[in-house]
Amino acid sequence: MDYKIPDIEKSFEGKIVENLGNNDYVIKINDKEHQLRILNMDAKGIEFILDQQYHKAKYLETLTNEMNLVIDHVPITLNMNTHFDKIVFKNSGGGGAGGTQLALKSQIPGKVVSIAVAEGDSVKKGDVICTLESMKMQVSVKAHKDGVVKSIKIKETASVAKGDPIADIE
Known part of the structure; x- marks a missing residue:
C-alpha cells in the first residue's frame, strides 16, 4: 500500500515481509527492512518498538483515504493511498x-x-x-x-x- 505524508513530496510503500510470531514482524519500507514489535494495540492507538526505539501512535480520525494521528506527540496526516478515488472509480464500473x-x-x-x-x-x-x-x-x-x-x-x-x-x- 502506498502512503504519503503531506508536505513531504515522496510517498513510500510499506508492507509486512514476515510475521515472526509474538507480535514481532519484519516490515519493509521502500527497500529497507525493519524490525517491528507491537506492544499494545487498541481502537485508540498503538504502542510499538521499531528498530529498538519505542513509539506511541494515537488515532485521531480516519477518513476515506487518509488517517489523522499523533506519533510521539507529532500530529501527522497519512494519505494511505494517493490513488484511492481512482481505484474506487475504476472498480465501481468506471x-x-x-x-x-x-x-x-x-x-x-x-x-x-x-x-x-x-x-x-x-x-x-x-x-x-x-x-x-x-x-x-x-x-x-x-x-x-x-x-x-x-x-x-x-x-x-x-x-x-x-x-x-x-x-x-x-
Whole structure:
C-alpha cells in the first residue's frame, strides 16, 4: 500500500515481509527492512518498538483515504493511498469498455450515508452518486459514465455488499 505524508513530496510503500510470531514482524519500507514489535494495540492507538526505539501512535480520525494521528506527540496526516478515488472509480464500473455498463456497482461493503442524485438527474462521468461508510471511512461512489440516472437501487442508512447495484445510468 502506498502512503504519503503531506508536505513531504515522496510517498513510500510499506508492507509486512514476515510475521515472526509474538507480535514481532519484519516490515519493509521502500527497500529497507525493519524490525517491528507491537506492544499494545487498541481502537485508540498503538504502542510499538521499531528498530529498538519505542513509539506511541494515537488515532485521531480516519477518513476515506487518509488517517489523522499523533506519533510521539507529532500530529501527522497519512494519505494511505494517493490513488484511492481512482481505484474506487475504476472498480465501481468506471473506465470500462466504452461506458456500456448500465449498473453502477458498489466496490465495497458499507452503509449508505447519503445519496447525491435523484432519478432523472443528468450526471457526468465522475459525479458523486452516493457516499458509503465502511470501517469508519467515508467513500464517494462516482458515476462511471455520462448519462441520466434511470433508477436508484439503494436507500439512506441501508447496507450494501460488494457488487450490489447502486444505480442504473443510461
